[in-house]
Amino acid sequence: MSQHKKVALLLTGNELMSGDTVDSNSSRIAIALGERQIAISKKITVGDDQELLRESLRALCQDAGVVIINGGLGPTEDDLTADVVAxxxxxxxxxxxxxxxxxxxWCEKRGLELNASNLKQALLPESADIVDNPIGSAVGFAVEIGESLVITTPGVPVELxxxxxxxxxxxxxxxxxxxxxxxxxxxxxIGESTIQELVNERNQDWPEGVVLGFRSGLPQLELKLQVDDEALLEKRxxxxxxxxxxxxxxxxxEDSDQLAMALQRVLVEKRMTLTTAESCTGGLIAxxxxxxxxxxxxxGAGFVxxxxxxxxxxxxxxxxxxxxxxxxSEGVVRAMLLGALTKANADIGIAVSGVAGPGGGSxxxxxxxxxxxxxxxxxxxAIRLQIPGSRERFQILVAAIGLDLMRRQLLELPPIPHYIKRFVYRSA
Amino acid sequence: MSQHKKVALLLTGNELMSGDTVDSNSSRIAIALGERQIAISKKITVGDDQELLRESLRALCQDAGVVIINGGLGPTEDDLTADVVAxxxxxxxxxxxxxxxxxxxWCEKRGLELNASNLKQALLPESADIVDNPIGSAVGFAVEIGESLVITTPGVPVELxxxxxxxxxxxxxxxxxxxxxxxxxxxxxIGESTIQELVNERNQDWPEGVVLGFRSGLPQLELKLQVDDEALLEKRxxxxxxxxxxxxxxxxxEDSDQLAMALQRVLVEKRMTLTTAESCTGGLIAxxxxxxxxxxxxxGAGFVxxxxxxxxxxxxxxxxxxxxxxxxSEGVVRAMLLGALTKANADIGIAVSGVAGPGGGSxxxxxxxxxxxxxxxxxxxAIRLQIPGSRERFQILVAAIGLDLMRRQLLELPPIPHYIKRFVYRSA
Known part of the structure; x- marks a missing residue:
């Protein structure tokens, strides 16, 4: 790629170097630019240090046609970005x-007096072209350094x-x-590797130009289908x-849907209600x-x-x-389920009882x-499962499985899903 | 600081550039080194790109006495770290x-066959000094490049x-x-700025050499008291x-205690039990x-x-x-509380009913x-509060306040705490 087409990030803040803050801003910037097919080639992160900032900015301007600086626009003394750019x-x-x-x-809207510390945020390089900040006090600005466009942005995530x-x-x-x-x-x-295998087996049917990506979370796995041309939407x-x-x-x-929302949708469609009877998940499902x-x-009601x-x-x-x-035991969860359905006068329900740990096992x-x-x-x-891992992971997975089992029953999907195999209890 | 005393990080992975993954590894490394009073001066992040990796590694070795590389040690083709270092x-x-x-x-312990893709992880530069990986298949290694010590580490967080x-x-x-x-x-x-103000007012009583830091979360705020010398522990x-x-x-x-744990401790001490009656928090408190x-x-029991x-x-x-x-209304939450205390046969309880939104307001x-x-x-x-913000923030704050109000009553602390002022309902 030609240097002029490259985009680089310069991130600043002592909290990013000490580990106190995990940088999520560069991910926000990357996703926003990614939607325009613009990739970021390099990120440099340094603390609030004039010399290091100057040196890093100079180096990135040699390297890239656009440099986005994030952080250091606030009102305090360790906010150095405007200084360094000037x-x-x-x-x-x-x-x-x-x-x-x-x-x-900004102050007027909030009934505040404009004070000296605020005014520091308006002290900018002479050639600065303002980038509007619709919600915060610190504006961003753009300048030309050599052949590079340099844009400064605030570190506060919602403002960015x-x-x-x-x-x-x-x-x-x-x-x-x-x-x-x-x-x-x-x-x-279902796991990433299983999906990838199933897709690989059907390699000849996978439309060209469609990129499959994954983002794993607990308990859900997100799939991403990406094309870079409108003409490929049909392939997608x-x-x-x-x-x-x-x-x-x-x-x-789709998008950021959660299991509970998937279940809510099918219940609304069928005009049905649900209830919960929880022991080991202690209210997490509700x-x-x-x-x-x-x-x-x-x-309407749930029971812990x-x-x-x-x-x-x-x-x-x-x-x-x-x-x-x-x-x-099976008898207890079945009785809990029937008790909850009656008490809550609900159509469908889930009951769970288990050993979340760390104590209580036999x-x-x-x-x-x-x-x-x-x-x-x-x-x-009813089913007995064995979920390995920490108390937290146990509760998260049991709650998710509980929601999914109701969803499956309502949609008349296979009642014993693929994943259950991993967790089925086998007596010795 | 002399160049030889500086520590730099080189992070690699396309997922770090696309925004799909938020880098939390550099925070882990920074915190571990921070405990030894070692600071990181600079981080560079690039994708899985041979040329960029080589160039960044060379630049950091000019800059710093130690360079830690994170990522790129896995078995697939886009894992380039060993190649680049060699x-x-x-x-x-x-x-x-x-x-x-x-x-x-590693394979034997798991009953796996050693395959070619695994073996790629043992293909290392001739002078590599192995850094043991107690849980994963990819070892790290250390080499000397010019006057710098370069250490490679895996991108999988638990292994790192x-x-x-x-x-x-x-x-x-x-x-x-x-x-x-x-x-x-x-x-x-209580907020960071309020605490800082209260401390500033007592400036003359604050022991020298003790650094006060903050890490804000929702709903808790963590305070950090730090000294860099054992002799200062008394000051701390x-x-x-x-x-x-x-x-x-x-x-x-202390440490990572949560409100619910603080409440559990005082209940255990007093040999008391609690119950919950939740409407708008829907089981979150339980x-x-x-x-x-x-x-x-x-x-023993909670009610949604x-x-x-x-x-x-x-x-x-x-x-x-x-x-x-x-x-x-007041009448309803008071009745919910008494109903739950009776039904659960519990000593103390919390009942909440509110408008979480986004709909349902009047x-x-x-x-x-x-x-x-x-x-x-x-x-x-009973008290009426007004909590601004999203449905999620509302539920988190109401649950936290509910737990805290019980804690306060049990510890005989001021029943209407400082923070309530921010949320008190004022009729027009």
């Missing part, structure tokens, strides 16, 4: 009329995000751009169809359901019955059932053991 | 006997973390080190005492309580009563109370309105 430019800092106007309006459309435009004007067309699918219960749809054919029952939604706006349409007495008194699980099989039921029961009053099922 | 060294890659032995043992003690030792041997003594306190309900204790005097009721614990190991000692009918049927809130004041009770009731059967209170 120095490298050989210009003086002056009170910038547009920046002062921005500050005055608000400025990215204008910054993307300015960078695109300089280095040229295209458009990247990305389709994101959310999946649950073909790739999506192939994926749905191969792993359709694992695809729970909490995931109600995190989604609109959940009141499908969810952590103690055995609570299982008896709240959900009417019989003392006999608990005594004969223990709290982590030879018969080691840490990671869990019984789940799910379904309606007339159509329900 | 190139810059002017050495050949050879099958490294120690690395092969490590791979053989496992290797950091040895890496810290090697770096310390080269650049010298000290020890940093850090004490972390977790606080809730003095600073902690002063902080406890100034903001003691906001200090909920979930935070049961996320902590040991919660079964203090928590999202719908009005559930408030009536599960917690016996009277229809009259709901009809006359609405579901978000002129009287806009989005962000919440009523909380907390306490025992004989000693309880």
């Amino acid at each position: 120095d490298v430019l050989g210009e003086r800092l002056t009170d910038h009329p547009k920046a002062i106007k921005h500050l005055e309006e 995000t608000a400025m990215l459309p204008e910054i993307g435009q300015r960078v695109a004007q300089r280095v040229g751009s295209g458009t990247t067309y990305i389709r994101r699918l959310q999946t649950f219960g 749809d073909q790739a999506e169809q192939l994926l749905l054919e191969l792993i359709g029952d694992h695809v729970i939604g 909490s995931l359901i109600t995190k989604e706006a609109g959940s009141s349409q499908v969810f 019955t952590y103690a055995n007495t609570a299982k008896q008194q709240v959900l009417h699980v019989s003392e006999d059932t608990i005594n004969s099989h223990g709290a982590v 030879e018969d039921k080691p840490v990671g053991t869990v019984w789940l029961a799910w379904g309606t009053k007339d159509n329900n099922d | 190139d810059v060294l002017g050495e050949r890659l050879t099958d490294h006997p120690k690395a092969i032995k490590h791979l053989e043992e 973390t496992a290797m950091l003690p040895e890496i810290g030792q090697r770096v310390a041997q080269r650049v010298g080190s000290g020890t940093t003594y850090i004490r972390r306190l977790q606080t809730f309900g 204790d003095q600073a902690e005492q002063l902080l406890l005097e100034l903001i003691g009721d906001h200090v909920i614990g 979930s935070l309580i049961t996320k902590e190991a040991g919660s079964s000692q203090v928590f 009563t999202y719908a009005n009918t559930a408030k009536q049927q599960v917690l016996h809130v009277s229809e009259d109370t709901i009809n006359s004041h609405g579901a978000v 002129e009287d009770k806009p989005v962000g309105t919440v009523w909380l009731a907390w306490g025992t059967k004989d000693n309880n209170d």
